[in-house]
Amino acid sequence: MDKHIEISMLWEIYGKLLTEKQYQVLNDYYNNDLSLSEIAENNNISRQGVRDLIKKGEDKLFDYEEKLKIMENNTRNERTIQLILAQLSKIRENSSDKKIEKILNEVQKELSVLA
Numbered sequence: 001m002d003k004h005i006e007i008s009m010l011w012e013i014y015g016k017l018l019t020e021k022q023y024q025v026l027n028d029y030y031n032n033d034l035s036l037s038e039i040a041e042n043n044n045i046s047r048q049g050v051r052d053l054i055k056k057g058e059d060k061l062f063d064y065e066e067k068l069k070i071m072e073n074n075t076r077n078e079r080t081i082q083l084i085l086a087q088l089s090k091i092r093e094n095s096s097d098k099k100i101e102k103i104l105n106e107v108q109k110e111l112s113v114l115a
Helices: 003-017 020-031 036-043 047-068 070-093 098-114
Strands: none
Touching (some): 003 047, 003 070, 036 047, 047 070, 070 098
16 A cells, blocks of 8 residues: 555544644645645744654654554555455356345445445
8 A cells, every 4th residue: 555545544534633733734735735844934943853743753653553554544445345245246146036036135325425
Protein backbone atom coordinates (compact mmCIF):
# COMPACT_ATOMS: atom_id res chain seq x y z
CA MET A 1 0.00 0.00 0.00
CA ASP A 2 1.25 3.50 -0.83
CA LYS A 3 2.62 5.26 2.26
CA HIS A 4 0.54 8.41 1.65
CA ILE A 5 -2.67 6.40 1.46
CA GLU A 6 -1.73 4.33 4.50
CA ILE A 7 -0.93 7.42 6.59
CA SER A 8 -4.18 9.09 5.47
CA MET A 9 -6.16 6.02 6.50
CA LEU A 10 -4.37 5.78 9.83
CA TRP A 11 -4.93 9.53 10.36
CA GLU A 12 -8.68 8.99 9.83
CA ILE A 13 -8.74 6.21 12.42
CA TYR A 14 -6.28 7.45 15.04
CA GLY A 15 -5.78 11.13 14.24
CA LYS A 16 -7.72 12.44 17.21
CA LEU A 17 -5.23 10.65 19.49
CA LEU A 18 -2.41 12.88 18.21
CA THR A 19 -1.61 16.31 19.56
CA GLU A 20 -3.59 19.07 17.87
CA LYS A 21 -0.44 20.29 16.10
CA GLN A 22 0.48 16.81 14.84
CA TYR A 23 -3.10 16.26 13.74
CA GLN A 24 -3.19 19.49 11.72
CA VAL A 25 0.30 19.16 10.23
CA LEU A 26 -0.31 15.56 9.10
CA ASN A 27 -3.65 16.62 7.63
CA ASP A 28 -2.02 19.48 5.73
CA TYR A 29 0.83 17.30 4.48
CA TYR A 30 -1.01 14.09 3.56
CA ASN A 31 -4.59 15.17 2.88
CA ASN A 32 -4.23 18.78 1.73
CA ASP A 33 -0.95 18.12 -0.14
CA LEU A 34 0.83 21.16 1.28
CA SER A 35 4.62 21.32 1.16
CA LEU A 36 6.82 21.49 4.24
CA SER A 37 7.48 25.16 3.46
CA GLU A 38 3.78 25.98 3.16
CA ILE A 39 2.99 24.22 6.43
CA ALA A 40 5.92 25.92 8.16
CA GLU A 41 4.77 29.33 6.96
CA ASN A 42 1.14 28.70 7.98
CA ASN A 43 2.20 27.60 11.48
CA ASN A 44 5.11 29.99 12.04
CA ILE A 45 7.59 27.18 12.58
CA SER A 46 10.66 25.97 10.70
CA ARG A 47 10.60 23.35 7.96
CA GLN A 48 12.58 21.11 10.32
CA GLY A 49 9.91 21.64 12.98
CA VAL A 50 7.27 20.55 10.48
CA ARG A 51 9.35 17.50 9.51
CA ASP A 52 9.73 16.57 13.20
CA LEU A 53 5.97 16.89 13.78
CA ILE A 54 5.26 14.72 10.74
CA LYS A 55 7.78 12.06 11.79
CA LYS A 56 6.52 11.92 15.39
CA GLY A 57 2.91 11.86 14.21
CA GLU A 58 3.61 9.05 11.73
CA ASP A 59 5.41 7.06 14.42
CA LYS A 60 2.43 7.44 16.77
CA LEU A 61 -0.05 6.39 14.07
CA PHE A 62 1.96 3.28 13.23
CA ASP A 63 2.37 2.51 16.93
CA TYR A 64 -1.40 2.76 17.51
CA GLU A 65 -2.07 0.48 14.54
CA GLU A 66 0.55 -2.02 15.70
CA LYS A 67 -1.17 -2.23 19.08
CA LEU A 68 -4.84 -1.88 18.14
CA LYS A 69 -4.93 -3.27 14.57
CA ILE A 70 -8.12 -1.38 13.67
CA MET A 71 -7.12 -0.71 10.05
CA GLU A 72 -5.87 -4.27 9.58
CA ASN A 73 -9.11 -5.68 10.94
CA ASN A 74 -11.23 -3.30 8.86
CA THR A 75 -9.34 -4.23 5.71
CA ARG A 76 -9.69 -7.93 6.41
CA ASN A 77 -13.40 -7.55 7.14
CA GLU A 78 -13.96 -5.61 3.92
CA ARG A 79 -12.18 -8.31 1.88
CA THR A 80 -14.26 -11.00 3.58
CA ILE A 81 -17.51 -9.14 2.89
CA GLN A 82 -16.56 -8.70 -0.78
CA LEU A 83 -15.78 -12.42 -1.05
CA ILE A 84 -19.12 -13.32 0.54
CA LEU A 85 -20.98 -10.94 -1.78
CA ALA A 86 -19.26 -12.52 -4.79
CA GLN A 87 -20.24 -16.01 -3.59
CA LEU A 88 -23.84 -14.89 -3.03
CA SER A 89 -23.96 -13.60 -6.60
CA LYS A 90 -22.74 -16.97 -7.88
CA ILE A 91 -25.40 -18.79 -5.85
CA ARG A 92 -28.11 -16.45 -7.11
CA GLU A 93 -27.01 -16.98 -10.74
CA ASN A 94 -27.25 -20.75 -10.34
CA SER A 95 -30.51 -20.88 -8.43
CA SER A 96 -34.05 -20.62 -9.70
CA ASP A 97 -35.70 -20.88 -6.28
CA LYS A 98 -37.52 -17.61 -5.49
CA LYS A 99 -37.27 -18.12 -1.71
CA ILE A 100 -33.52 -18.56 -1.91
CA GLU A 101 -33.22 -15.54 -4.19
CA LYS A 102 -35.18 -13.40 -1.71
CA ILE A 103 -32.99 -14.52 1.21
CA LEU A 104 -29.83 -13.92 -0.81
CA ASN A 105 -31.01 -10.42 -1.74
CA GLU A 106 -31.66 -9.61 1.91
CA VAL A 107 -28.27 -10.92 3.01
CA GLN A 108 -26.55 -9.08 0.17
CA LYS A 109 -28.32 -5.86 1.10
CA GLU A 110 -27.20 -6.16 4.74
CA LEU A 111 -23.60 -6.99 3.77
CA SER A 112 -23.49 -4.10 1.30
CA VAL A 113 -24.21 -1.71 4.15
CA LEU A 114 -21.12 -3.01 5.97
CA ALA A 115 -18.82 -2.82 2.94
